[in-house]
Amino acid sequence: MTETMKISASKQAVETFQKGYPLIHEDMVNKREKLSEEGTVFDLMTPQGQFIAKAYYGLQNKGIGWILTNKKEEAIDQQFFVGKLSAALQRRKAFFEDESTTAFRIFNGEGDGIGGLTIDYFNGYYMLQWYSAGIYAFRSLIIRALEAVTAYEGLYEKRRFQQQGQYIEGDDFVKGKEAPAPLHVKENGMTFAVYLNDGAMVGIFLDQREARKRLRDEYSAGKTVLNTFSYTGAFSVAAHHGGAAKTVDVDVANRSKSRVQENFELNGVISEDQEIRIMDVFAYFDYAKKKNITYDVIVLDPPSFARTKKRTFSAAKDYTSLLVDAISIIKDGGTIIASTNFGGFGMKAFQKQIDKACTKAEVKQNVTERVRLPDDHPYTASYKEGDYLKVVFIEITK
Structure with missing residues (x-):
């Protein structure tokens, strides 16, 4: 039987690993160069040679591997x-x-x-x-x-x-x-089309299930809803199930329109009666301001990072300005659903961005609720980056 490779953790990282942190960063181990083939299982040791955990070598984001078990004799089979x-x-x-x-x-x-x-x-x-x-x-x-x-x-x-x-x-x-x-699936009684063999994204983000349910159940009846970065229109479908008067979907991707229409039709919504715009979201905000168009509810669920021909968006740097634009076309007393899946900051830091935007726009905010990852997306308490989803429902008073 081949002996498992042993890699020593840095002195500073030992306590972190012993507390259950699962991701191994390059600066947390010594002699990382011994690891050459991804998929290699190794024993993570203290500098004194005591066993900490078994892990595998795999390059992902900022990490070089993940801990699999803290049981020394457990085989990875x-x-x-x-x-x-x-x-x-x-x-x-x-x-x-x-x-x-x-x-x-x-x-x-x-x-x-x-x-x-x-x-x-x-x-x-x-x-x-x-x-x-x-x-x-x-x-x-x-x-x-x-x-x-x-x-x-x-x-x-x-x-x-x-x-x-x-x-x-x-x-x-x-x-x-x-x-x-498409394959038809249900979410809280709503129907969506997914494509399992068509690129990285299949048509629905499962982690937003609870946020869509809250929009449907508590925030949609009789309301006008703007769904930005709308993708396949799942939030708009939820709004219509909740009795929304009208939805407007905005996304820069060309195929978004047909996918939104498809989901509308699956749920008995006449797509011709709804507005679907293929354009940059920031350009739409400018258009709406010029036309004095306002909304009762605005959904902001941008990607963590996106680039178009004219603009680059980073949630870490640009979410505040995005929110300021949304505030400019929200009705007095309306609700903005501010969401981000950026794992680089937590809920407190996200709330600071919201506070900054409201101060800049000279409006008052009332956070009516916060939504996190649903139960089918468990995370490890010692790895805060895994608790990435942050959704804040904000009532705006002008």
């Missing part, structure tokens, strides 16, 4: 993955029993014990997402483990990492039966 997947599925038992929702996450990376891997369920089909070549090295073991603990119609995958500077291209279908395109 198929049975290991069977145990992790089985436990994750058991935690989602209530989701499988809920006929009103047929799309949810069944494995959420480090929150379920394996950083770098997520698995989503879409009405009988599973979508595995690999975030490094390191976790992808365990692909066959993980797929066999998944097959050992659950049945499925078909398996799909997304490779969310680069090799030699390029994303791996190719068919996302793995095995089983191919899904129809």
Whole structure:
């Protein structure tokens, strides 16, 4: 039996790892150059040679690997993955029993014990997402483990990492039966179209399920709703289920219009009666201000980073100015749903951006509620970056 490679943690990082922090940064270990092949399992040791945890080498974001177990004798084999997947599925038992929702996450990376891997369920089909070549090295073991603990119609995958500077291209279908395109799924009784074999994004962001439900149940009746960065219009669908008078969807992507229309039609909304604009969101704010158009509710859910021909947007730097623009066209007493999935700051820092925007715009705010990640997206308390989603419902008084 080959002895597992041993890598020493830096003196400063030992306590962090012992408290359960799962991501290994390059500056947290010594002699990192000993690690050359992604997927290598190694023992993380103290400088004195005491065992801390077993981990794997995989380059992802700012990390070089993830801790898998703090049990020295535990083998990282198929049975290991069977145990992790089985436990994750058991935690989602209530989701499988809920006929009103047929799309949810069944494995959420480090929150379920394996950083770098997520698995989503879409009405009988599973979508595995690999975030490094390191976790992808365990692909066959993980797929066999998944097959050992659950049945499925078909398996799909997304490779969310680069090799030699390029994303791996190719068919996302793995095995089983191919899904129809589109595949229809339900979320709290609403219907959405997803495409499992059509690029990195399938058509719905599962982590926003609770925010959409709150919009539908509490903020939509009789209201005009502006949905910015609308993607496939999921927030607008929720607004219409809640009785919205009108929705306006704005997104710069050309195919957004047909995808919004498709979701409207699946939910009995006459798309011709709604406004769908393919344009830069900031340009739309300028247009609305010139035309004196205002809204009862505005949804702000931008990507963490985006670039168009004329503008670059970074949530870390530009969210305050985005919010100021939204405030300029919100009605007195209206609600802005401010959301970000940027993991680089927490809720307190996000609230400071909101406070700064309201001060600059000379308005008063009342936070009516905050929404975080739903139950199918667990995270580890010691890894705050995993609690990335922040949604704040803000009533604006002018």
